[in-house]
Amino acid sequence: DAGxxxxxxxxxxxxxxxxxxxxxxxxxxxxxxxxxxxxxxGLRLIHYSYGVKDTDKGEVSDGYSVSRSKTEDFxxxxxxxxxxxxSVYFCAIGDYGYTFGSGTRLTVV
Amino acid sequence: DQQVKQNSPSLSVQEGRISIxxxxxxNSMFDYFLWYKKYxxxxxTFLISISSIKDKNEDGRFTxxxxxxxxxxxxxxxPSQPGDSAVYFCAASGGDGNKLVFGAGTILRVKx
Numbered sequence: 227d228a229g230x231x232x233x234x235x236x237x238x239x240x241x242x243x244x245x246x247x248x249x250x251x252x253x254x255x256x257x258x259x260x261x262x263x264x265x266x267x268g269l270r271l272i273h274y275s276y277g278v279k280d281t282d283k284g285e286v287s288d289g290y291s292v293s294r295s296k297t298e299d300f301x302x303x304x305x306x307x308x309x310x311x312x313s314v315y316f317c318a319i320g321d322y323g324y325t326f327g328s329g330t331r332l333t334v335v
Numbered sequence: 336d337q338q339v340k341q342n343s344p345s346l347s348v349q350e351g352r353i354s355i356x357x358x359x360x361x362n363s364m365f366d367y368f369l370w371y372k373k374y375x376x377x378x379x380t381f382l383i384s385i386s387s388i389k390d391k392n393e394d395g396r397f398t399x400x401x402x403x404x405x406x407x408x409x410x411x412x413x414p415s416q417p418g419d420s421a422v423y424f425c426a427a428s429g430g431d432g433n434k435l436v437f438g439a440g441t442i443l444r445v446k447x
Contacts, residue, residue: 230378257433259434259435261437266439267439268339268341268424268437268438268439268440269379269424269426269437270437271434271435271436274434284434316378316379318378321433322367322369322384322428322433322435323369323381323384324381324435325381326371326378326379326380327378328376328377328378329376329377329378
């Protein structure tokens, strides 16, 4: 979707290294979310934000942190990447109906 | 504990026939339900939604039915087309603010 950009689209990293994924929106939306998609689990909420500097944990937040210093940017950081964090990560914006970005495929080796 | 369950991992349907995708939920606080469609290497896209005050919502070939007493919803696609082949996610909100809870997804294959 043109209103949401995720970067990078693909990344391979080593176990134990920090990784930051970026979500950028041009819709000026208040709410932003990070989900991960895994087979058999669907989409699970990692963290979400309801405004600048206002963030909260989701269902699977262990090992992840987020920051939102500007309305348009929501960063997801894996503090020390593990193989269990190999996944596809999606950013979304919206109230009751979300618009998703195209995803970041992260592989931790 | 999964609050939204899609018990069929996959479904195969002949082109032109009806596709029925099912979803069950456990949280009685959910009051808004959505279906998303996802193609490979793309993000999920919104398909159709229904509020708990309704039992049916229709949009072209897509109809969602909600049975609150059974905590069950279904998505009907009629007629099915090969381009409908994708992963379909059921989602619900209302239990905890406006955050969406998703099911595991159902892979739909429409054969031509």
